[in-house]
Amino acid sequence: MKIGSADIASLLRREINNGALASKDRLPSERILAEKYSVARGTVREALNQLAKDGLVEVRAGSGTYVTPLGEELINPVIESATPLELIDTRFALEPHICRLAVLHARKSDFDAAENLLGRMENCTSDPGAFSALDTAFHTLLAHSTRNQLLQWIVSQINSVRNQEQWLLMRQVILDEATIRQYNSQHRNILDAIRSRDPERAANLMKNHLEAARLSLTRAAET
């Protein structure tokens, strides 16, 4: 059998996973690796590219190839390329049920924090940028209130979409003053429903809120 780039990549992947190559270590140079495995340098390069695509290593021209330090994950390409409608559909799946779970698990401190956020949002009717940041914080707080770390992580991943360029532009179009007022009122109703421990009402209000967001979006897309 002929050794190929996939095989080199597989070997290195194993060495990284079992700790033989630790975090931040510099790998041997491409030329050395090529000699060690008796392959051409191009083959080693291809293998390293595959590992780099998975974020396992970082290649720095003129310096070397390094094992990616733990915790520095690359931005997920799927998240990066998510469309506005995909995002809304996903929030439609998640957030109503997050409201139900928040009814079960939210604490007084969560309500205090939510009150704070709502108050500040109501002073942002003419500042789409500030409103948007607070809006993200509000929805993140709801996820936090579920005490479900998996859900919190998913919501944080989804939120990372919103900080991208296309979204920053879009919010300027969507978030006029009337819309912000509408969202503020909806946020308050949702919080009240959760506070009065009414899961289905909270979930339905969230659905209405997201429906409004979807409407704004499709209207904006038509212009």
Added chain:
Amino acid sequence: MKIGSADIASLLRREINNGALASKDRLPSERILAEKYSVARGTVREALNQLAKDGLVEVRAGSGTYVTPLGEELINPVIESATPLELIDTRFALEPHICRLAVLHARKSDFDAAENLLGRMENCTSDPGAFSALDTAFHTLLAHSTRNQLLQWIVSQINSVRNQEQWLLMRQVILDEATIRQYNSQHRNILDAIRSRDPERAANLMKNHLEAARLSLTRAAET
């Protein structure tokens, strides 16, 4: 007794499952495998086609045959430490709405694939391991049917939990024959509801299904 393609497929399947062949690894070439097992190349080809049909390997002309990468290389620490109840709550949030979206976007090919999976699951009432793999595939297929890449990615992340040790043990406890029969029937009802384009019925059936799963889980936790 002559060695046939089914035997080769079975051997390779085992090597993939026990990790001797890891994700993204390249299998030896068809010619080498033929020599190793003392069979003709055509037989090896037939075996690889079976594995490919099950999605275990990817065959690339001119390049080689590769173990299908499942999930991510780097297991997210949050995902890694997710508890069974967190997972069920998260699926409770996602999957009913995934059913609604599947009603809107599923194609004939999705129904065909789902039929295939259901048929195979119904032959697994006494093999929890095989059933579990097919069950994951079924829920993944539903996510795929939404044509929403963001949702598909989230589901794939969640599924990566299920391949971890604590879960492998747990499935042996939970999945007795009666439970598998119940799940099979629920899966079929869900598929029927989606096929008849009834979003709310599909979503409610999924809720019932997950409620049953949660029950199994809490019962297992008590023992």
Added chain:
DNA sequence: TGAAATTAATCCAATTATATACCAAAAATC
């Protein structure tokens, strides 16, 4: 016996690996 599977031998097209040379960025050396 007869259908189905396996074998063995080709040829093809796609993909990958090799070998080499040169460039540019970073690091090491003086």
Added chain:
DNA sequence: GATTTTTGGTATATAATTGGATTAATTTCA
């Protein structure tokens, strides 16, 4: 600080390898 060495980045023509496909002879087993 200037120079040399090392490192990855790029390009390319050639050779080797791989899966795809076809065919005919053979074996297997119901």
